Amino acid sequence: MFRELRRKRQELPLQESIDILMKGTSGVLALSGDEGYPYAVPISYVYRDSKLYFHGAKSGHKIDAVKRQEKASFCVIAQDEVIPEKYTTAYKSVIVFGRIRILEDETExxxxxxxxxxxxxxxxxxxxRQSEIDRFRETLCMMEMSVEHICGKEGLELLRARQ
Structure with missing residues (x-):
């Protein structure tokens, strides 16, 4: 169902991609926005048990998009170093595809x-921690993205350095 990486030799092993998700502090959540336009929003997250968790307000563009379409993608850039003399970058990134939902159950x-x-x-x-959570609880919306596909990739410069 999901496309294979075109440059297969640059694909990161699954565990390395998961490690990037575990260590990352922010990424870009891509949703189906208003009028069919893509909506990509920078957001903090946590990865746990093959799921990504996000927070936000209970109303707004992001929440409307999640309610409209459950399919989403999320991208984390772990490394991005410009190499001017080679007109390229040394990068590592991960893209996740899955289905997102607004959590309703209080335990979840x-x-x-x-x-x-x-x-x-x-x-x-x-x-x-509990004091801070309680302070925002009434306006807080938590979302869960069930991961269906993970694809990590590194730039040729990093690949060559490893070989």
């Missing part, structure tokens, strides 16, 4: 928001 919401909070403040205490 709690687990997702806590995972996100721990990712961005791993040394924080539980009381402080």
């Amino acid at each position: 919401i709690k687990e997702a928001v806590e995972a996100l909070a721990i990712k961005y403040h791993p040394d924080g205490d539980e009381a402080g």
Whole structure:
């Protein structure tokens, strides 16, 4: 169903792609926006158990797009170093395809928001984390993207350096 990478030798092993998702701090979520235009929005996330979790407000363009179409993609750039003399970049990136939904179950919401909070403040205490979550709970919307396909790629310069 999903296309194979055209430059197959530049494809990252699945585990390396997952590692990039685990370590990344932000990416771009691509949705079907208004009037058929693509809508791509930078967003923080957490990857856990083959799912991506995002947060946002309970209303707006992003939420309308998620309600309109469950299919989405998400891209994380792990490395992007310009090599001027070669007119290229040394990069690693991952694109994920899947289906996104707004979480409704309170237990799912709690687990997702806590995972996100721990990712961005791993040394924080539980009381402080809960206080921050409670402060935004009424306006917070949590989304879950079930991963159907992951494809990582690295630039030729990185591939050559490894070989």
